[in-house]
Amino acid sequence: METDLFEKLRMELRRGSLILAVLVQLRSEHYGYTLRKALATHGLDIDEGTLYPLLRRLETQGLLTSQWREEDKRNKRFYRLAAEGQPILEQLLVEWRALDAALTSIDVASPATPNP
Amino acid sequence: MDLIERYLQAVKGYLPAGQQDDIAAELKDSLLSQVEGREAELGRTMTADECAALLKQSGHPMLVASRYLPQQYLISPGMYPFWWASMRIMLLVVALVYGLLAVFSMYAAGRSFQVLIQSLIQSTNGFLGTALFYAAVVTLVFWLFERNQVRFGFLDCWNPAKLAPVAPKQSSISRGESLFELIFGVLFVLWWLGAISFAAQFSHHGKPVTFAMSSAWAPYWWPILALGVGEIGLAIANLISPYWRWNRLLVRILFNVVSIGIAYQLFSEETLIVVADAAIDTGRSAGAEVWLNKMMHGLLVILSLVWLFEILGDVRRLFRASERT
Numbered sequence: 206m207e208t209d210l211f212e213k214l215r216m217e218l219r220r221g222s223l224i225l226a227v228l229v230q231l232r233s234e235h236y237g238y239t240l241r242k243a244l245a246t247h248g249l250d251i252d253e254g255t256l257y258p259l260l261r262r263l264e265t266q267g268l269l270t271s272q273w274r275e276e277d278k279r280n281k282r283f284y285r286l287a288a289e290g291q292p293i294l295e296q297l298l299v300e301w302r303a304l305d306a307a308l309t310s311i312d313v314a315s316p317a318t319p320n321p
Numbered sequence: 322m323d324l325i326e327r328y329l330q331a332v333k334g335y336l337p338a339g340q341q342d343d344i345a346a347e348l349k350d351s352l353l354s355q356v357e358g359r360e361a362e363l364g365r366t367m368t369a370d371e372c373a374a375l376l377k378q379s380g381h382p383m384l385v386a387s388r389y390l391p392q393q394y395l396i397s398p399g400m401y402p403f404w405w406a407s408m409r410i411m412l413l414v415v416a417l418v419y420g421l422l423a424v425f426s427m428y429a430a431g432r433s434f435q436v437l438i439q440s441l442i443q444s445t446n447g448f449l450g451t452a453l454f455y456a457a458v459v460t461l462v463f464w465l466f467e468r469n470q471v472r473f474g475f476l477d478c479w480n481p482a483k484l485a486p487v488a489p490k491q492s493s494i495s496r497g498e499s500l501f502e503l504i505f506g507v508l509f510v511l512w513w514l515g516a517i518s519f520a521a522q523f524s525h526h527g528k529p530v531t532f533a534m535s536s537a538w539a540p541y542w543w544p545i546l547a548l549g550v551g552e553i554g555l556a557i558a559n560l561i562s563p564y565w566r567w568n569r570l571l572v573r574i575l576f577n578v579v580s581i582g583i584a585y586q587l588f589s590e591e592t593l594i595v596v597a598d599a600a601i602d603t604g605r606s607a608g609a610e611v612w613l614n615k616m617m618h619g620l621l622v623i624l625s626l627v628w629l630f631e632i633l634g635d636v637r638r639l640f641r642a643s644e645r646t
Binding site for chain 2: 255257258282
């Protein structure tokens with residue numbers, strides 16, 4: 206029960222962060238598999254069932270561009286941050302840092318106390 | 322690799338035609354890249370079982386395809402409360418209509434138990450069929466709202482000052498109770514007006530006895546009709562706004578005081594019910610009439626006590642309301 210609740214809250218917490226991480230990582234070009242590997246290297250695991258639909262959604266929203274190209278004798282779809290996505294990413298990063306700072310400040314001001 | 326092709330074919334089956342090839346091509350590359358990665362780790366070719374395990378880990382084809390579809394729900398969480406409220410109103414109306422129809426069918430069935438059961442089954446079937454149909458219609462309408470991003474104007478144009486004042490729990494009125502009062506009130510008024518009639522018969526010493534109201538009720542015909550109509554109005558008001566307000570409490574106290582007054586007047590009459598059956602002999606007829614009138618006098622006492630308790634409860638609610646203000 207407690208684990209289920211934690212998992213649900215963790216998923217909610219991750220949802221917005223994943224978009225940000227994908228946009229940041231796609232400042233350099235990647236196709237799905239290498240993007241997933243690159244994110245995992247930095248400690249952010251994401252399953253392909255979440256990643257590929259997310260990439261398509263971000264492309265539809267104009268934040269990413271994609272291109273089919275042959276590499277290693279196979280057609281791959283390469284993604285990168287679109288020019289229109291750049292300023293939005295910067296704004297989102299500002300927002301993220303402000304949120305992180307606010308949360309840290311709140312946590313410091315109200316430290317966790319053990320149950321009586 | 323045959324498994325991957327079969328998997329992709331299954332995924333494509335759940336995708337819109339225009340996107341099938343594009344999504345499948347990307348998925349194929351992802352799966353093949355994973356196979357290559359795994360084979361590089363193992364230093365050998367993957368077996369069919371290992372490949373099946375990888376596909377299973379990717380998810381059921383329907384689930385994988387569903388993640389690419391634009392809308393993942395019929396009614397969104399934001400729209401759900403309005404959908405549920407509409408469903409409840411619809412069910413209430415259908416239940417009311419079929420409840421009345423059931424009563425009419427029961428009346429029409431007369432004394433035949435078989436016909437009575439048949440009419441009850443028919444009414445229940447009718448209710449279930451109609452409720453299911455309208456549930457589908459309501460859901461379809463809300464699905465269209467959802468798809469077209471319809472916004473309800475009243476969500477933006479509302480006035481907090483017009484919200485109902487804070488009411489304690491004792492002031493709330495059960496909607497089920499109000500619904501019952503409404504159905505009963507409508508049936509009573511229809512019967513009082515003569516629009517419907519019930520079998521005024523009972524068995525006395527094995528013979529059917531027909532009875533009717535005596536002339537003692539005549540002076541009270543209009544006041545009782547007015548009370549019946551008033552009770553219907555009160556039940557409708559309670560159904561719409563299920564909280565006791567001082568004005569409605571005063572109206573109910575008035576209704577109950579008048580009801581007790583009429584009951585008191587009627588109680589003083591010796592004959593309220595007359596047996597109108599020439600088929601049984603005079604002695605038995607007189608015995609049946611006495612028995613019926615005793616029952617009616619008893620019923621008037623019980624009803625008066627119920628009304629009296631309601632008056633006391635309402636007066637207490639009024640005092641509490643005045644203390645709060």
